[in-house]
Amino acid sequence: MAVIRDVIPAFELFQPASIEDAQSLLARYGPEGWVLAGGLDTFDWLADRIKRPTAVVDLGQIKGLSGVRVVDGGLEIGAMTTLTEVVQHPVVREKYRLLAEAAEAAASPQIRNQGTIGGNVSQDARCWYYRAGWPCYRAGGNICYADTPKGLNREHAILDADRCVAVNPSDTAPALIALDAKMVIRTPKEERVVDAEDYFIGPATDITRMTVLQPGDLLTAIRIPSTWAGAQFYFEKVRDRNVWDFALVNVASATKVSGSAIGDVRLVVNGVAAHPVRLKAVEAAVTGKPRNEATAELAGQLAVQGAQPLQHNGYKVPLMTNLVKRAIRGVAGEAA
Amino acid sequence: MADHELEDPGTSTPVKLSRRDVIKGVIAAGAASSASYLFRGSTASAQASAPGAVERLITLDVNGQQRRVDVMKQETLAMTLRYKLGLTGTKLGCDRAECGACTVLIDDVPRYSCSIFTHTVRDKKIVTIEGLAGANGKLHPVQQGVLDEQGFQCGFCTSGFLMAAVGFLKTNPNPTRAELAHGVSGNLCRCMDYDKILTALMRGAEYMRKA
Numbered sequence: 001m002a003v004i005r006d007v008i009p010a011f012e013l014f015q016p017a018s019i020e021d022a023q024s025l026l027a028r029y030g031p032e033g034w035v036l037a038g039g040l041d042t043f044d045w046l047a048d049r050i051k052r053p054t055a056v057v058d059l060g061q062i063k064g065l066s067g068v069r070v071v072d073g074g075l076e077i078g079a080m081t082t083l084t085e086v087v088q089h090p091v092v093r094e095k096y097r098l099l100a101e102a103a104e105a106a107a108s109p110q111i112r113n114q115g116t117i118g119g120n121v122s123q124d125a126r127c128w129y130y131r132a133g134w135p136c137y138r139a140g141g142n143i144c145y146a147d148t149p150k151g152l153n154r155e156h157a158i159l160d161a162d163r164c165v166a167v168n169p170s171d172t173a174p175a176l177i178a179l180d181a182k183m184v185i186r187t188p189k190e191e192r193v194v195d196a197e198d199y200f201i202g203p204a205t206d207i208t209r210m211t212v213l214q215p216g217d218l219l220t221a222i223r224i225p226s227t228w229a230g231a232q233f234y235f236e237k238v239r240d241r242n243v244w245d246f247a248l249v250n251v252a253s254a255t256k257v258s259g260s261a262i263g264d265v266r267l268v269v270n271g272v273a274a275h276p277v278r279l280k281a282v283e284a285a286v287t288g289k290p291r292n293e294a295t296a297e298l299a300g301q302l303a304v305q306g307a308q309p310l311q312h313n314g315y316k317v318p319l320m321t322n323l324v325k326r327a328i329r330g331v332a333g334e335a336a
Numbered sequence: 337m338a339d340h341e342l343e344d345p346g347t348s349t350p351v352k353l354s355r356r357d358v359i360k361g362v363i364a365a366g367a368a369s370s371a372s373y374l375f376r377g378s379t380a381s382a383q384a385s386a387p388g389a390v391e392r393l394i395t396l397d398v399n400g401q402q403r404r405v406d407v408m409k410q411e412t413l414a415m416t417l418r419y420k421l422g423l424t425g426t427k428l429g430c431d432r433a434e435c436g437a438c439t440v441l442i443d444d445v446p447r448y449s450c451s452i453f454t455h456t457v458r459d460k461k462i463v464t465i466e467g468l469a470g471a472n473g474k475l476h477p478v479q480q481g482v483l484d485e486q487g488f489q490c491g492f493c494t495s496g497f498l499m500a501a502v503g504f505l506k507t508n509p510n511p512t513r514a515e516l517a518h519g520v521s522g523n524l525c526r527c528m529d530y531d532k533i534l535t536a537l538m539r540g541a542e543y544m545r546k547a
Contacts, residue, residue, distance in 0.1 A: 013409035013455055016388030025386065036453070040433060043451045046410070047431065056409070060456050061388070084445075108522030110500065111433060113445045114452070243521045244434060 008046045011053055015061040019218060022057050023188050026216045029055040035218065036060070037080060038115040040107070041123040050133040065118075065220060068092065073226035076184075079118025079219045083172070084109075086117055096224055098233035098252055102175035105237040108244050118219045121173050121183075121199065122211055125166035125274070126246055127156065137163045137207050147310060154312040155248060158304075158320070160273040164203040165310060168210060171237055173200060173276045174252035174268035179228050184221040185213065193223070200275035210274065228254045228266070234327040238319060247271040249319045253327040255291075262286050262295070267327060269303070272320055279303050279324065286328060293329070300325040394458045398423070399467025413449040413457060414438045417464055425465035425495045429524070436523030439496040439503075440464050446503035446522070465495035468502065477547045478502050478540030487536025489527035497523045501537045505544055513538055 011034075016022040026033045034053035036042050037060075045051040059065060065080040068089045075091060083103040086092055092100045106112060106120060125131075125138060127146055135141030146153040147165045156165040173196070181196040199211050213219060231254045239245035249271040256264040265283050270276040282299045289295040300321040307317050396403045398421060405420050414431070417423040417440070426449055429437035433451040440449045441463040468476035475483065478501055488494045497520055504519030505511070511519060517534055525533060 007408070007415070008410040008412075010408065011410055013390050013453065014386060014388040015390055015455065018387075021387035025388065028386075036456075039451055039453065039456075043433065056453075057388070058453070058456055108433075108436070109504070109519060110436065110439055110446050110448045110522040114447045 008043075009049060009052055011046075012055045013058065014055060015058045017061050017063070019062060019065075019186055019220065022059060022062065022218065023186070023216055025055065025057050027188060029053075029057075031215065033057060037119040037122075038082065039119075040111055040115045041119060044131065045124075048131070048133070050131065059218070066116075071223065074229070075224045077117055077222045077224070079221055080116045081118075083107075083112040083115050083117060083120060086172075087112065095226075095229040096179055098175045098178060098235050098254060099172065099224070101233070101235040102171045102237075102250075102252060105235070105247075105250070106171045111244075117172055117222060120170050121176065121196075121222070122213060122219055123169060124210060125164075126169045127164075127166035128152070130166060137203070138166060140208060149311075151310070152312065153310040155246075155271075156310055156313055157273050158307040158309045158313060158316045159277055160202050160204075160275070161308065162202060162204040162207070164207050164274060166274055167271050168200060168273070168275050169246040170270060170276070171247060171250055174250060174270040175235060176222060176224070177268045177276055177278055178233075178252040178254045178266045179224050180266065182223040182225070183219055184223060186218045186220050187214070188216050191220075196222070197276075197278050202274040228256075231256050232330055234330050236323055236326060238323065249316055249323055251320075251323040251327045253330075255328075255330060257291065260290050261288055262291055262328075263288075265328075267299075267303075267324065269320055269324065272307075272316060281305075282324065291328065291330060296325040296328040299328040390455050394455065396421075396454070396458055396462060397460065398462045399464060400461075407454045409453075409455065411454050413440070413452040413454045413462070416454040417449060417462075423464050423466050427492055427495055429492070429496075434524075435493070435496075436500060436520075437493050437496040439499040439523065441499055441503050444503060444506050446500045448522075463499070465498060468498065476502065476540075477543030478505065478537065481538075481540025481543050482536040485532065485536035485539045487529070487533045488525075489529045493523060493525045497525070497533060497537070501540065505541050509541070509545055511541065516541065 014025050032054035034056045036056050036058045059080055066078045067081055069076045083106055086103045087100050129145035130136050130138050134145050137144050144164055145151055146156050157167050176196040182193045183196055183199045185192050234253045237247045237250040239247055251269050253267045267279045267283050268276050282302050285302055286295050286299050303324040304317050304321050309317055393406050403421055407416055414428050417426045426440055427437040429435035431450045433448045438448055438450040439446050442457050443460045468479055478498055500520045500523050513534055516537055
């Protein structure tokens, strides 16, 4: 895949100054149009010539899509804000450190300097069969190449697979769900706000998309309510190498402690399904329980119930178990 | 676009040229006509009336100079720098945002020039390895540090490492070795010379603080 070719095939480039202009361009070109944010997802598709859009609509010139604003005690992060800007923002660091840690764990410094938070949550699946242009379910075909007797599926799903076994690659997504963030979506007709938890969809809902965004929709901002500001956070990402790699499994949790017990908790794992998985059953089971080893053990076992590993990703089950245990224990960096 | 001698890709006559001829021609003349072969079979056509349509002839701020250059819509900054502006100090390793050899500064921030469409940075300040040294030829402190410590082996990744380090040091002038390693963690060295590279870049950081 990583073959250097001379140039990306020609397309028409537009740099509209407003969301309305961007959407009218996307409406004009329909399936031949392509939305460009930071470009780190886009470039692979175009350079490998798997996607050949006629028109690329760059969102980079639209004012107001970038930057972090304090709103109603919470934050509103423009979709075009770079991951580095998110990581460095003082309020994010002070009150929503979970998000700073997740964003800092993504990719490499240069990519964080260019990649946007909107792109990070909206990026496409990284299954190499799909990215290499194989006509799989997700690409509109009728087979999953990863879920075959000889398929290479070490990085694939253990939960909620439905024909496609690709996983969601985002690091910020589980953190945003744990923080109960809201996604602000501009459709061609209206603005609507959906919970981060509902922003991501699995193959059972639509096998060709990772999010609720319909063609022509744009994610414009992410709002983080003050609900979980200053809570106890835990983020950990396990990957093969410490830079560039997507998560094999990552975990994000926000916990409020009352006395010695867990008062309220949100717990999300990614890299295990086509969407980030919020572990509501675990949250319910540990609420009110003391934050100790027994509770962590219970959470870890409960988290992986129903997991169906493929030939080469069985390790993800104990990995997810241990990451959930650590998140419940809440001590960063300690061995399981 | 009519003011410039650009051929309509839809009507231009295909010309048989070798790749080398084309690259030389483009560097020498900066002219679009030499690159018209790249548009064969293109379905794209100019949409000058549409909102946000872009002109191919643009001005880039590179190393403090205003450079007029003809840029294809799908052209990456690494291509523009190397093949249009002759700034070959910026290297292309993977062309996939996975090695760091092409790192340049965009408004003082290190980014991979292989993964930037040139049009998206036309209003920004671009600095390449050629722009680090002073006008009198005096090396940038980080360059001097690398020279003094002989930080690199084959040297292909050097310019990328230097640009990443210079960008990182602008916001973190006094890093620990571990912090600097994290700062340049988006760059690969196939010689596995990281220890010496870090020593050299730490020396450069020290020179930068004294300068």
